[in-house]
């Protein structure tokens with residue numbers, strides 16, 4: 001296993017009351033949806049995707065527990081360990097009309113892809129359906145509006161955009177329009193709804209999964225999916241819908257001890 005490289009924090013940007021972006025003094029090449037293992041000495045090591053790649057690496061973190069709290073309280077000049085990029089499963093674009101669906105901080109790994117819409121020789125049309133609990137939790141909306149994508153916003157409380165979950169918008173649109181592909185990242189119950197629509201409508205779909213990770217490189221088995229044994233760190237974190245049907249996806253995940261933790265949060269909640 002590679003030892004973490006210690007890199008300097010250049011800036012910490014507060015994006016919303018609960019989300020910050022950490023800018024690192026590091027330029028790196030990675031594929032959309034891959035991740036890095038970030039190490040804070042005496043705190044631990046956890047996986048994070050990147051929200052910007054074209055300049056210094058940016059990692060966008062939602063404060064939910066001890067490690068993410070510590071990440072968000074880093075200061076300019078602090079050092080943090082990084083190894084990666086990891087993951088043989090990443091967002092792989094095919095076709096012309098792409099629907100990108102994100103819930104809450106799930107927009108982070110999709111941002112580099114959205115902003116590089118025109119990088120390929122073949123121009124693509126992106127429709128972005130982005131949901132959050134409330135207006136204050138909508139991230140990167142200004143950045144998205146600077147691109148050419150069609151943006152549809154939804155919130156649970158109706159404080160911005162449509163008052164409904166993302167999957168209801170997808171369901172409505174797919175009755176009138178055909179997408180070549182769906183790319184999705186967000187809370188698992190929301191992604192499960194998206195997967196079911198994609199299967200029903202026969203639209204190729206890729207989803208980014210989160211599982212508890214220790215090694216990040218396929219050694220420890222802590223991120224394996226039942227019953228296939230696919231490893232989220234090695235075979236993912238992005239999987240095609242077919243690999244997730246009839247799996248633990250949308251039902252449970254393993255916690256740090258390896259015990260099953262059943263998903264109890266509501267399907268309509270778009271930001272956990």
Ligand SMILES: Cc1cc2nc3c(=O)[nH]c(=O)nc-3n(C[C@H](O)[C@H](O)[C@H](O)COP(=O)(O)OP(=O)(O)OC[C@H]3O[C@@H](n4cnc5c(N)ncnc54)[C@H](O)[C@@H]3O)c2cc1C
Pocket residue numbers: 035046047048049050059060061062063064065066067068069105108109209210211212213237271272
């Ligand atoms: C491949 C991969 C990429 C990831 N990329 C990112 C990323 O770009 N940004 C990011 O913020 N996190 C990302 N995560 C999650 C991250 O690794 C941590 O699990 C997360 O920051 C919580 O760690 P913690 O120690 O602070 O809290 P924990 O003690 O691990 O969790 C505290 C509680 O919060 C819940 N929780 C976990 N994630 C969220 C969430 N997003 N919103 C609300 N509640 C949550 C947990 O289920 C638990 O109940 C990624 C995970 C994986 C596997």
Ligand code: FES
Pocket residue numbers: 212213214215216217218219220221222223224231232233234
């Ligand atoms: S985190 Fe160790 S095998 Fe995936």
